[in-house]
Amino acid sequence: MKIPFIESVIQRHYSHFDEDEKRNVTIFLILEMMMIFVIGTWGFGFVYLQMWEMFWLVVFTWLGYVFLFAGTALWGLPIKFGRSAALILALVITGVPPIYYGMETMITVHLVFVPFATVLLFSRKERKQFFNYLILVLLAFLGVIAWNLLRGPLFEVPAETFRIFNTVVTFDSMFISLYFAYFFFTQNAEFKDMLATEREKSDRLLLSLFPDSIAGQLRDSNQSIADSFENVTILFADIVGFTRYASNMSPSELVAMLDEIFSEFDALADKYGVEKIKTIGDSYLAVGGLPLPDENHCQAIADMALEMNQVIKEKYTVKYKLTLRIGIHTGHAVAGVIGNKKFAYDIWGDCVNIASRFEASGHPEKIHITEDVKRLLGDAYVYEDCGEIAIKGKGMMHSYFLLERKEEKPTSSAYSYASRQG
Numbered sequence: 556m557k558i559p560f561i562e563s564v565i566q567r568h569y570s571h572f573d574e575d576e577k578r579n580v581t582i583f584l585i586l587e588m589m590m591i592f593v594i595g596t597w598g599f600g601f602v603y604l605q606m607w608e609m610f611w612l613v614v615f616t617w618l619g620y621v622f623l624f625a626g627t628a629l630w631g632l633p634i635k636f637g638r639s640a641a642l643i644l645a646l647v648i649t650g651v652p653p654i655y656y657g658m659e660t661m662i663t664v665h666l667v668f669v670p671f672a673t674v675l676l677f678s679r680k681e682r683k684q685f686f687n688y689l690i691l692v693l694l695a696f697l698g699v700i701a702w703n704l705l706r707g708p709l710f711e712v713p714a715e716t717f718r719i720f721n722t723v724v725t726f727d728s729m730f731i732s733l734y735f736a737y738f739f740f741t742q743n744a745e746f747k748d749m750l751a752t753e754r755e756k757s758d759r760l761l762l763s764l765f766p767d768s769i770a771g772q773l774r775d776s777n778q779s780i781a782d783s784f785e786n787v788t789i790l791f792a793d794i795v796g797f798t799r800y801a802s803n804m805s806p807s808e809l810v811a812m813l814d815e816i817f818s819e820f821d822a823l824a825d826k827y828g829v830e831k832i833k834t835i836g837d838s839y840l841a842v843g844g845l846p847l848p849d850e851n852h853c854q855a856i857a858d859m860a861l862e863m864n865q866v867i868k869e870k871y872t873v874k875y876k877l878t879l880r881i882g883i884h885t886g887h888a889v890a891g892v893i894g895n896k897k898f899a900y901d902i903w904g905d906c907v908n909i910a911s912r913f914e915a916s917g918h919p920e921k922i923h924i925t926e927d928v929k930r931l932l933g934d935a936y937v938y939e940d941c942g943e944i945a946i947k948g949k950g951m952m953h954s955y956f957l958l959e960r961k962e963e964k965p966t967s968s969a970y971s972y973a974s975r976q977g
Contacts, residue, residue, distance in 0.1 A: 560628075561585070568631030575678040580627070580634055582675045582738075587624040587641065589734060591617065593727055594648065600723050604716050608655060608709075616648045638676050642688060645669050646695045653699045656717065657708035661724035666696050668728075671735055787844035788856040788885040788928065789902070789910035790829075792820070792863060795878045795919040797837040812875060813837065819866050827859040832890075832902055838914075842902055845890050853885050853931040857957060860922045868920065881922045882914025883957070885931055912946050913954065922957040929955050936960050 561584050565577050572580065594617045601610040623641055626632035649665035669692050677685040712720070794816070801809050813834075820839050824831045828849065832840040841859070844852030860881050867879040886906035892898050909925065917923030929938055939956040946952045 558585075564628050568627075569634070575680070576634070579638075579676055579678055583634065583638060583641070584624065584627060586672060586675070587620055587627070589731070590620045590641075590645075591624060593730065594620065597723075597727070600720075604720060606712065606716070606720065609652065612648065612651055616644050619644045642669070642672065642676070642691075645672060646692065650695045650699050654702050655708060655710050656712065656720075658700070658703050659717075659721075661721040661728060663699070664724075664728050665731070666692070666699070668731055668735070675738065782846065782891055783887070783889050784845050784848070785887050786848070786852065786885070787842050787888050787890075787902075787906065788853045788883060788931075789888065789907050790839075790841045790843075790856050790860055791882045791910045791914035792839040792841075792860070793880045793914055794837040794867075795880050796876060800875055800877065801837075816867075816871060816877075819870070820863060823859050823862055823866070827855040829855055829859050833899060840902075842888070842890070845888075845902075853928060854935070856883055857922075857924075857928070857932055857936060858960065860957065861960065864920060864922060878919035880914055880917045880919055882910050882912070882917055883922065883924045883928050884910035884913060885925070885928050909946065909949060909952075912949075916944055916946070916954075918956075924955050924957050926953040926955070928957075932957075934961070 558581070561581050564584065565572070565580055569577060569580050594613055598610060598613045598617060601607070601613060619640065623632065623637045623644075627634070627637050645665075646669060649662055649669060652660050652662040670689060673685060673688045673692070677688075804812070817834055817839060820841075821831060823829075824841055827843075829841045829843045830845055832842055834840070841856070842852075843849060843856040843859075849855065860883060864879055864881065867877060871877045884906055886904075886909075888902050888904035888906045890900065890902040892900050913923045913925060923941070924932075924938075937958040937960075939958055941954045941956060943951040944954050
């Protein structure tokens, strides 16, 4: 509900308000303009009907609304004072006519509209004030009823005059009800649009943090998510020399460098259909074969590792004097999301531990792989036999360095998400 005049008033006098309070100012000014118009037309009608007691009441309330509107628009009248005065004037103009002419007057219906005005004029932080005004409206309504039961109307008017009077007020009631209908419809549409926008933001955030299938499960369930995978391939990559180089960098330069390098790795993960799990300091963890099974998971990780090493050599060894150490293992693992605070998609299992230890026991610019990985990759790659090495918790394990792929590397990966889903 953007009205240029009202926007300029808010900018001039109420720019320090939050969005909820600015909305209240907007609604307040719109209601004041509506009341000035409606009550102004009443004045001419009461002169024509010669209902002078109502004419002077209308003049009093009309001047009050004009003062409140002008004070708010021109001088930045305190909005809480203006709101209180406006609601009291509304009670006067709706509560006094039934005392004048009895409960039969259609103006009595306006007492129903006053609570709607309170709904529009109070923010969500003003719950106490809102209920206080509702109590005031209820007391006014009970007072009108009690007056009519105990005293009766103050004035008697001809039946024809009373009929015309009620007809005019009926049209006025219709005008006010149409305004409220329009307002609540537009507000409802606005809130629905806001909810849809926030849902899209939430979905984008989930998809940036989790695989598509996991994000869908998180939207639909509050339970922990865990899946067992018989065949996945784990890649651990660690930037060699990072600690030494980082000691001479400012925090902003350090973060910028890591962002630059890991963004390259993220692009490769997308290219090869590999799932990035997380970064831990200067380490990068990615997995092939989940959350959707993929028979080419080991080849996808191998090709990604080779290109990661190439990217570091070509772009960052000279620039930052950094090299990369990579460890790869394949086997069974469990992956999922646990907890309900700062949760993330993670992976656990012996397979993960072995890949981590192969990375730690490897050499800079080398891709250290297990015998299981070599067996899955087959003869399509070139290896260097490293013999047996001691792995904590596993004893002696045969290991290899993955050197290159024998055939020409494909320009577009066969290990994309599309092939995984196909």
